[in-house]
Amino acid sequence: MATDTRVILICSGKGGVGKTTLTANLGISLARQGLTTAVLDADFGLRNLDLLLGLENRIVYTAQEVLEEECRLDQALVKHKQESNLSLLPAGNPRMLDWLKPDDMKRIVDMLKEQFNYVLIDCPAGVEDGFKNAMAASQEAIVVTNPEVSAVRDADRVIGLLNTNSIKPVQLVLNRVRPKMMANQEMLSIEDVTDILALPLLGLVLEDEQVIVSTNRGEPLTLNSVNSPAAKCYLNIAKRLQGENIPLIDPLEESSGFGAKFRRLMQTKIF
């Protein structure tokens, strides 16, 4: 039995910024480090975590049957084929949204805490009931955002709610970073986003076509393509969660040569 389980909410406000992809890849990476990890799909309306993990055909029961006491927790948990330390608790029927209460989420998470070192909760978009239920069961949070005005604005709403509900620590993951656009100052910089949101940065994830390829296959990048740019980022985030001191990659270093040097010069702060 795990005693000091970390229950982490993975949320963003805006949809489509990369929560589910992060949950899947963090789940794999933590499991790789020998940590027993449960990923809980709390996006009951639009569940996807099963698909990203390639587990969609192995679901028998879901969180719904567990709550209704129609099955035991271990009957509903789907163990990952290659990473046996990782299990998925699938989302139930979208109609669950009609009756699910914060206490139901707490009950599920309390059960998971007995068996796992980490519980990662893949949160639905928005700041309504689905988000609030998931938040009620969490201790800490990772806010995922993109360097875009709408994503940052929505992240700010969510951070406000996390703060009033005493969730801590709250850390930031900046996803879909494009080094070249940042260097040309046509994309909010890392510093811009961390300054505006006033959150510590857990890590950034580079924009990477391989993310789509891995989604097609149902094999998270961190499983088989550990050398792709985004996979390295996800692995680093998992290590930092575990307290390892891994320096951040500098997106400007990613592009090299004279062009990059010039772009770096142009970014010099004058005042």
Next chain:
Amino acid sequence: MTMTLRDIINKLLRRQPASASTARERLQLVLAHDRSDLSTELLDQMRKEILEVVAKYVEIDVDEGAVSLETEDRMTALVANLPIKRTMTGQIQLKEPTNQSEEETESTDQKS
């Protein structure tokens, strides 16, 4: 507000600023409002009343006066920037005292 070398060159060449600095400024403004839950009407009302109060004491440039929300480190501040008009000699221009008690003392002075 920070400015980079690129921002300055763009300014000198009268080019549009790179979009990241525009994004940063727009976000800072919209978040100050999101975080405070103050509507623009309420803020306008406050601006008007603050200006009225201050105008009782010093001569201010009403057209230049601005009251705005600024936010940093998740702390939101109401910032009033009210340029005070100066006299020819460079002194701050105080208003003639206008309240009742002062007027009364003035009139008694004249009698004696």
